[in-house]
Amino acid sequence: MLAAQRQELILEQVRRDGGVRVTELVEAFAVSDMTIRRDLDTLEGRGELRKVHGGAVAPEGARTEEPGFEAKSTRQSGEKHAIARAVAGLIRPHSAVGLSAGTTTALVAEYLHQTPGLTVITNSVHVAEVFYRSERTDQTVALTGGFRTPSDALVGPIALASVRGLNLDALVLGVHGMHERAGFTTPNLMESETNRALVESADSLVVAADHTKWGTVGISTIAPLDRCDVLVTDEGLSPAARDTLQDRVGRLVVAEVPREDR
Template sequence: MLAAQRQALILEQIRRTGGVRVTELVESLDVSDMTVRRDLDALAGRGAVRKVHGGAVAAEGARTEEPGFEAKSTRQENEKHAIARAVADLVEPHSAVGLSAGTTTATVARYLTYVPGLTVVTNSLRVAEVFYQSARPDQTVALTGGFRTPSDALVGPVALTAVRGLNLDVLVLGVHGMQVRAGFTTPNLMEAETDQALVDASASLVVAADHTKWGTVGMSTIAPLDRCDVLVTDAGIDEEARTTLSEHVGRLVVADVHREET
């Protein structure tokens, strides 16, 4: 197979799933590790992909680009489950918990259904659906209402009115990107405003973000890195990023993805 053909297949897989691992490509393309890395270097050089530890992800698009929930739900699935499990371990029974919108927080919600006595406030239709299907009688869920975004977040004045004045023990925040200068970001202005209100209402902030979010910058900042009490990510985050994040967030937790893969 010619290099151009391999690179076209790699690019198609990244566009379909959001990211690839070098080990997966070695097996599926039946080529060496070095060949795959050269192909990824070539694609990255053209700006078609962004290299990350162990593989590559789709190149950062416009800062206002907002993929839909379904498009994001199949990306980094093992990482999201590992992160969600670690986040759920941080949440105390009988606490008041805020959950923002996103595919990672929707995964977190699945694990939080096992934590007794929670009162959950969310602006996410998907998160609310998880708790609705669980139907635990000892858990209470409040959905903010508002206008719906492509990520199935509810935003706008109705959502803001519902959130402001609340006092939450902890907020689990999903983000589009994180960077030292920009902090935690989203491409949606109205979603940023709702998330900021949730941050202000919470005594503690837990950010759930897989390694592909590092270095990505959305148009709107939700909060600076140093506002985060605990950042939960996965082992795909590189050492330089770990060092930088450890200097800015209260605590960095790296979830064990291997447990989910096996």
């Protein structure tokens, strides 16, 4: 087994269980204590975990930490573009579609803005700006009001009032994390409330989430995995995660990242 493969399995266990022990990893992978410690050093250096005596745990703040939009937009760029293209291909012309806030959903908007006849509801300033720039006369774009979060989502009572009572054909949802037990999550309690209202308004739920979201748990659950009709992710998702998601979501779509974008 290559070191990168072993480290991905270690990281998957940390995300699933919250921590790992060196002795257990040595036995599981049939490698030396020093090899496992080097793996943990590598993962800690990437900020993926935090070493403790005898093992490692998930990094602190993962459940409530909310990076800003610009910081997130530089992560997994190739994967997000591939996911966004695949998601856009699922949206029919002349439909009513919701787009939640997020860097991946903002890219979905870039691929959707030429789709004719859309009615778009969003709580994302970035998503709304993409459609406004297109200047199409056959599209209707409604931006909810509300307070702005670090990820540039509009939330709060005004956002909720704007969403409730709508009937959407589909919602494209961006998430902070996805987990077998916790489902689709966010680190922001108010954003979670707005996203749940968007989910309730939609006939079909399409989740756009790159592979790094698997195993991450935000403080608040938006929806369980089995509420998702289509999950679009990328090739970096581990085989074990794919098996779990194929059993839980309606349909799993794995977008291929072009070689030049990797």
